[in-house]
Amino acid sequence: MKLALTVCENRISPLFDCARMLLIVDIVDRTSTGRHFEVLHYESPFSRAAKLSDLGVKVLICGAVSDQFANIIETYGITIIPFIAGAVDEVLDAYLTVGLSDSKFRMPGC
């Protein structure tokens, strides 16, 4: 399974709509087996969703996301875990082990 996280200075990007970098993580049996970065350009909701789909992403972890983007991404069958904040490695570890329910990973007000 492929997981994507939006990254900005080693933290989850504040807003998916204009995030510039994706960390793609290959996951087998809740273990990371490989990772690489992908650059996102200024793109329309359709092309961003198509890019995620082309990369084979099944789950997207991001910060805030507007419904223009979220609705289209979800129609591609990609699950979004939005409004996540924190250091990327900590978020990834938590996702693979205990999940992201801890309030420290939630953006304020979400």
Place this chain on the structure above:
Amino acid sequence: MKKHKLYQIPDHVTDVILESISDGVFTVDHEWRITSFNHAAEEITGIPRDEALGKHCREVFRSNMCETDCALRRTMNEGKPFVDTSTYIVNSEKRRIPVAVSTSLLKDEDGTVLGGVETFRDMSLVEELRKKLDARYQVGDMVSRSPSMHRIFTILPQVAESDSTVLIQGETGTGKELLSRAIHELSPRRGKPFITINCGAFPDTLLESELFGYKAGAFTNATKDKPGHFAVAEGGTILLDEIGDLSAAFQVRLLRVLQDRTFQPLGATKSVKADVRVIVASNKDLSKLVKSETFRQDLFYRINVVRLDLPPLRDRKEDIPMLVKHFISRLNRLRGRSVTGISQKGLALLLSHDYPGNIRELENIIEHAFVLCPDGQIESHCLPDNLRALLRGSTTHAKIDAALQSVEVQVIMDALKRNKYNRLATARDLGIHKSTLFRKIKILGIELPNLDGRTQQKRAR
């Protein structure tokens, strides 16, 4: 003279003021952690103060400029304030909220920089009003401020609501298909098919099978039934484009279909009922074709129920800035670009051209510019060679200035008429100060009637 002693405002009053204003205000330290967050900031973002304090500002504010073009970061780096930068934030319901942001340094009494302060204003209402205002000038994918187009926009809902045949005339590239599509989308037939066929592109026999379809065995190689465009458009709308190019024989066939609302597929023995709204379009003046006896008079009267004449772009050059903006915004959306607009010189060049290809030509010019100018403003060197050649002629600058002036005169005259020559209302309508309007009226030599809007109002009383 008695000197008044200046009343010193106690410190806590500043907090009261901050809490009572409608602009959101927050401050950050050097680590970008939020150190204060006023009531309006809570209201606009939907984030309670206690959740915001101590958090990284971009995880609270989450605007589209946080990651790449943070105004507060620029202020902290350059030491200068930025005022009214337009952006949007996304709240916890995934809704975009347009805001105008201003930033400045936060200093103590000694001038030591403590961090930064950001104020932001909710522009949702302004944005909503702006959209409503723009909607006055937009129908479907067509935008225009010119009075001739506005007349069409005004009657379009009634035209669409009726099921009458519509004749659209206009030069190539004036938007006949866009107008037909707008009629379809405004009509009760929206949601059903909208089919377009260019009648001038097919010989008679092929056009007949394209429009009405054929039965298996109707001719060699017709191995199975094929529905025609009329059958495919069932319940919807069909646009018969370039109808002026139809042969005399086919005009008779089409007349029968329009009269009886039935058609007969090739090789069929029975007629089929057609529940299709017909829109016809032509780049030729059909009444002239009738006079020259190349177009049947009875067919002309049958299709000339509601006629809409689209003016060429050279007759509504005041639309060029709005169209350019429209195309730039559409191409930015489609291509994921961030072109911000066009330079004054580039726009002047566009205004000095006559556009034999009309709006389609203008759209192609902007697309050409997008290839050469990926972001920032479109400069004149990004425009096609034939336009830039205009710059080289010795009289060109005079020509461009004249073009700019004539458009300016047109825009001001239209606004004056719209506001019944009330100059204050006209200035407001144009978004300029009244003294600027007076100056332009004088410089451009615009002649006004003796009565202005105010005098008319007084007389009416």
